[in-house]
Amino acid sequence: MSDKKNVSAGEGTKKPKKPLEIISFIRVTAVLIVFIGLPVLILSNISYSFYSPQESAIKVAFQHTGKRIVDCDEKDLIKEEGKRYRELLKTEKRISMNMGKLAGCPRERFPVVVDLSIDGRTMLDRAYKPKGIKRDMASYIYDDFIISPGVHRIAVAMYDSGNKNKADATLDETVDIKPGDVKVLRFDDASNKLVVE
Amino acid sequence: MERAKTYRKPGVTERLWLGLEKVLNLLTTSAYNPFYYLGAISIFFLWIIFITGIYLFVFYSISAAGAYNSVQYLTVNQWYLGGVIRSLHRYASGGLVIAALTHGLRHYVLDRYKHWRWVSWVTGIGMVLVIIVGGIFGYALVWDQRAQFIAISLSKMIESVPVFGMPMSISFARIENLADQVFYLLLAVHFFAIIAVTVLVMIHLGRVAKSVINPPKVMAYGLVAVLFLLSFLRPAVSSGPANLKALPQAMPFDWLYMFMFPLMRYMTEHELWLFIVALVLIVSIIPWLTAEKKNPEVQVTKENCTGCELCREDCPYGAIQMIKRTDGMPYELEAVVVNKRCASCGICMGACDYKALNLPDLTEDALKAEIERLSTELAGAQGKKVVVFNCAKGAWPDGVLEAGGRVKGFDWARIVTLQCIGMLQPSMLSIPFENGIDGVFISGCRMGDCSFRSGNEWLVGRINGYRTPVVKKSLDRSRIGTAWLSAVEKDAMLKELGQFHKNLK
Ligand code: HEM
Ligand code: SF4
Ligand code: SF4
Numbered sequence: 001m002s003d004k005k006n007v008s009a010g011e012g013t014k015k016p017k018k019p020l021e022i023i024s025f026i027r028v029t030a031v032l033i034v035f036i037g038l039p040v041l042i043l044s045n046i047s048y049s050f051y052s053p054q055e056s057a058i059k060v061a062f063q064h065t066g067k068r069i070v071d072c073d074e075k076d077l078i079k080e081e082g083k084r085y086r087e088l089l090k091t092e093k094r095i096s097m098n099m100g101k102l103a104g105c106p107r108e109r110f111p112v113v114v115d116l117s118i119d120g121r122t123m124l125d126r127a128y129k130p131k132g133i134k135r136d137m138a139s140y141i142y143d144d145f146i147i148s149p150g151v152h153r154i155a156v157a158m159y160d161s162g163n164k165n166k167a168d169a170t171l172d173e174t175v176d177i178k179p180g181d182v183k184v185l186r187f188d189d190a191s192n193k194l195v196v197e
Numbered sequence: 198m199e200r201a202k203t204y205r206k207p208g209v210t211e212r213l214w215l216g217l218e219k220v221l222n223l224l225t226t227s228a229y230n231p232f233y234y235l236g237a238i239s240i241f242f243l244w245i246i247f248i249t250g251i252y253l254f255v256f257y258s259i260s261a262a263g264a265y266n267s268v269q270y271l272t273v274n275q276w277y278l279g280g281v282i283r284s285l286h287r288y289a290s291g292g293l294v295i296a297a298l299t300h301g302l303r304h305y306v307l308d309r310y311k312h313w314r315w316v317s318w319v320t321g322i323g324m325v326l327v328i329i330v331g332g333i334f335g336y337a338l339v340w341d342q343r344a345q346f347i348a349i350s351l352s353k354m355i356e357s358v359p360v361f362g363m364p365m366s367i368s369f370a371r372i373e374n375l376a377d378q379v380f381y382l383l384l385a386v387h388f389f390a391i392i393a394v395t396v397l398v399m400i401h402l403g404r405v406a407k408s409v410i411n412p413p414k415v416m417a418y419g420l421v422a423v424l425f426l427l428s429f430l431r432p433a434v435s436s437g438p439a440n441l442k443a444l445p446q447a448m449p450f451d452w453l454y455m456f457m458f459p460l461m462r463y464m465t466e467h468e469l470w471l472f473i474v475a476l477v478l479i480v481s482i483i484p485w486l487t488a489e490k491k492n493p494e495v496q497v498t499k500e501n502c503t504g505c506e507l508c509r510e511d512c513p514y515g516a517i518q519m520i521k522r523t524d525g526m527p528y529e530l531e532a533v534v535v536n537k538r539c540a541s542c543g544i545c546m547g548a549c550d551y552k553a554l555n556l557p558d559l560t561e562d563a564l565k566a567e568i569e570r571l572s573t574e575l576a577g578a579q580g581k582k583v584v585v586f587n588c589a590k591g592a593w594p595d596g597v598l599e600a601g602g603r604v605k606g607f608d609w610a611r612i613v614t615l616q617c618i619g620m621l622q623p624s625m626l627s628i629p630f631e632n633g634i635d636g637v638f639i640s641g642c643r644m645g646d647c648s649f650r651s652g653n654e655w656l657v658g659r660i661n662g663y664r665t666p667v668v669k670k671s672l673d674r675s676r677i678g679t680a681w682l683s684a685v686e687k688d689a690m691l692k693e694l695g696q697f698h699k700n701l702k
Contacts, residue, residue, distance in 0.1 A: 021415055028229045029419040031221055035231060035299070036238075037423040040291035040453070041431060048450035050346055050462065057444055061370035140364035142356070180443045184370050 056149045056177045058118070058196075062186035065138040066110035066130055067161040077105055107136035113159040114141055115167075116185070118152050149179040156185060156194050169194045202558045203598060204589035204614065205308075207684045214306045215685040222643065227681070229416055233645040235300030237412040240398065241420055242296060245289040247391055249282045257338070259384055260377040264340040265438045272434055284428030290332050292424070294453040297325055309648065311484045312491045313404060313514055313538050318484050320401040322477060324394050331390020332454035337383050343448040345369070345439035350458045357466035372441050404538050406515040407651070492541035492616075493557040497532050499523075501553035504530035507665055508545035508554060511619070513650035514538050517545060542649035543620035547656065550624070550666045559616065568625055571602050571611035572632035581636065581701045583610045583678075584629035585694060588618035588641040590648035592682040592690035607691070609698060610638070618642070619652025623659055623668040630672065636701045638678040640690050646683065653681055676701065 051057075109130045116124035128139040153174045157167035169187060171194035177183055185196045207215065218232050225231070231238060256279060258267035271279030301321050304310045310318045333351065337344045352365035368374050402408040412420065436448045460469055494516075509517040509532065516538035519530040532545075532553065546554045546561060555561055568584065575582045587593045593614060594604045602611040615621060618641030629637050641653040658664025660677060668677075678697035682690050 024225070024229055024415045025418055025422075027224050028231065028416050029422050031225055031231055032416075032419050032423045033426070036292050036295050036420075037427055039295050040288055041427055043453050044287065044291045044451040045431065045449050046452055047447050048459065049445075049447040050350075050459065051444040051446065053446060055444060059366075059370045061367045061374070063364075063367060140367055142364060142366040142370070144366075144370075180446065182370075182442055182444055186371070 051146070051180070053179055054149065055146050056179060056181045056183070057144055057146055058154070058177075058183050058185060059142070059144040060114060060116060060124065060185045061142050061144075063138045063140055064112050064158075064160060064187050064189075066112050068106075069108045069110055069162065070106045107134055109136055109139075110160055110162040112139040112141060113164070114143075115157040115159075116143075117155045118145070118147065120153070120155075147177065149177050149181070151176050154185070154196055156196075158187060158194060171196065202616075204616075206595075210306050211308065212685050214303065215683045218643075218646075219683060219685055227643045227645050229413060230643075230645065231412075231416060232299075232303065233643070234409065234412045234416060235296050235303060237409050238416070238420065239293055239296045239300060240410050241412055241417060242289045242293040243391070243394065243398075245421075245424065246286060246293065249286040249289070250388075250391070252279070252282045253286055254384075254388075257384070259380045261340070261372065261375045261380060264338060264380055265435065268339050268341075268435055272432070276432065280432055281425075281428050284431075284433040285424050287433035288424050288427045290328075290335070291451065291453050292420070293328060294325075294332075297321070297328065301325070305483070307648075311488050313516070313540050315484045316404055317401050319481050320397045322481050324397045324401065326477065327390050327393045327397065329454055331387055331394070332451075334383050334387040334390070336451065336454065338380070338387060339435050340380075340439050341435035341437060341448075342439055342445040343436050343450070345441065346445040346448065347455065347458070348439075349445075350461055353461070354466050354469065357470065369441065375441075404514050404516075405650070406513055494536045494539035494541055495534055495543065495545055495554050495556050497534055498553050498555065499531055500526075501551045502528075502531050502549075503551050503553075504528040504532070505549075505551070506530065506532075507548040507550070508532055511548040511651075511655050512545050513542065513647075513652070514540050516540070540649055542617040542652065543615065544617055544649060544652050544655065547620045547622045547652075547659075548666065549622070556616065556620075559620075561622070564613070564615075564620075565625060565628060567602075568613055568628045569632060571613060572629045572634050575609070575611050576633040578609060580609055581698060582634045583636045583638050583694070583698055583701070584634050585610055585612040585638045585640060586618065586621050586625075587612050587614045588648075588652070589614050589616055590684065591618070591640055591642040592680070592684060592687040593640065594687055594691060604691070607694065610694065617647070617649045617652040619647070619649065619655050621656055623666050626660075626668055626677070627672060630676070636676045636678060636697065638680070638694050638697050640680045640682065640694070642681065643683050644681045 111127040111129045113127045114124055115122070123145055124143055126143065128141045129135065130139050131137040151174060154171065156171040158169040159166075160168045169192070171185075173196055175183060175196060183196055185194065187193070188195045218230060221230050221232060227233065253268075253271065256267055256271050256275075258264055268283070271283055273280070301318075304314070304318070304321075333347060337347045337351070348369045349366070352369055355365055365379075368376065368379055402410070411417070434449075436445075439445075457469065457473065460472070464472065504519065504522065506519055509519055516535045518533050518535060520533050522528055522531050524531070541556060543556050543559065546556065552561055572584055575584065587597070593612070597604055597612045598614060602613060604610065604612060618639060621639065626637055639656070641656065642648055644653060644657075647653045655664055657679075659666060660668045660674070662668070662670070678693070680690050680693040682693075
């Protein structure tokens, strides 16, 4: 009885002639090219266009802080309270800042409302809520529209003080939009004006 | 006589898939069949992505103004090194998606994703998600027109979910709004993806003992060769620089990563989210939707267990734990089965020399009695006689169970069917010889593709004497034949069996 002959782990009962490693390499590589290389090459490189060349866009994109709902100037209050504190300091020994008085100043702001019409058609009439848990920060205004290129009349009104009868800023402009162009409508803080560019 | 335990035959898609692999085996042999190493190939790609990524990071300028040019510098000025590395990074990422998806699909088609395998299944899906998100952010880093398109589309998707609450679209509306911090954020997400995948791989393989995480060397060279080939055929390049004043036009698109953005043409952001979430959820719960009753798990007969640890060593799913002896027997340890990990494969039965492990639906005693019965039944026959041990997951003739181990035209053979060929304990191999049988033929899954991961490999080790428990030296190895074939190769299996019978002396 022989115990020398090993049971093969190869292809079946007979021990296969081990092919040269270089041949294995070539064969494996061929299979890898077909099943990995080719699909990767093709799928990672198909030309695609989300937008057609005959489209343009208008984006309404800016950050703006609405007015305080309750007109209460925190800075003034702090100044006042500081003054009282310093005065009291001269006369009394035990004093404290009146924090309650400061906290009583609500900081919530109005949403920023943007009305946009293009060629007389209303595209947008939306209130953007202020950020922050207390709604005391700026509103982020963003919306976009695909439009056809050409000359368009853009009319915008922005309200930031809760009064829908009186716009806080307006814009009425005719713009020529080239194919593929992106026009951005925003409120420019420096000039305090709505601009489209 | 019919046996109580029955086994499932492969369905149509399973046979088609195995048929494809059969063809590939003609070319590569099963030792190098890439389909048997898709998980390891995925990990190999991850390594390449990581290493090439470090080089790209060194040259990358994390700023709106510098990003594009820094990548252009690598691609154009340093095409011979930086350009090649960028291409390798790109194509390894593409290869990763293909390999991981094929790997997952293969597990689905071959019905290897349920019960104890659910952890691998669910984390696998998680990995694909993380990889795709990571890749998308990678494409955004280039800051070309494709990146611009991604940034704009991705911002809308992110903003549409209130919890994220980040107003990213404003940043990408005007170049003046675009802070460099945005690029730090893109880079952080991109890099975090690889860390998250690493963690997920660890969970993925948590139940997969001795997992195969490296492809064979020849295959690794092959993978590198393919990546270089792609890099030279079509070096990875950028499209034109991002220009926020214009809509991005036709761009080279990577459908492996960006396939969902085109859907935004037809769906709102919320619809797309719903689609993605529903798809991921459904695919994730498939193992439970399709689950049939699980086979009963292996049971330990504590009185017989000597604490030798061989079962723990051989269990392909780490389902056996050795704990301190609880019954006062003079052994240090005892084996305990973690049922939810147990695949009921019986490989541990093949490793236990002490009759301490039993599958309730096929106990060691029952199995040995069957071998003995079939052997004595056959012993009186004319000519050379063969007992066949047959894995139910591999190639086996139809109707053999119903026919009491007989196959038409093979009157000199009786077939014993096992849950996994790794269940074959060395002492079982001796029974036919002790009963006047001339040869034993073993048929199991293709090497490298055991349904229970390592049953066939362990058995070869036991027969060849390098894995305990070993098959007795005195058994004549020339009387033991083997065939490692898949479920669609039963004709080849019978042919090999006939050949073995003919050659028996
Ligand atoms: C980056 C992605 C992936 C990597 C690196 C990876 C890697 C691996 C590796 C190395 C194994 C062990 C193979 C073995 O030794 O038997 C494995 C097993 C497994 N993988 Fe993945 N995999 C990935 C994605 C997936 C996906 C997407 C799925 C399915 C949705 C999946 C499902 C499975 C299952 C079910 C097993 C268990 C195999 C068994 O129990 O026999 N994997 N994976
Ligand atoms: S192989 Fe058997 S005897 Fe050894 S530890 Fe496992 S159950 Fe106990
Ligand atoms: S039956 Fe298989 S999975 Fe279960 S404990 Fe035994 S070897 Fe592990």
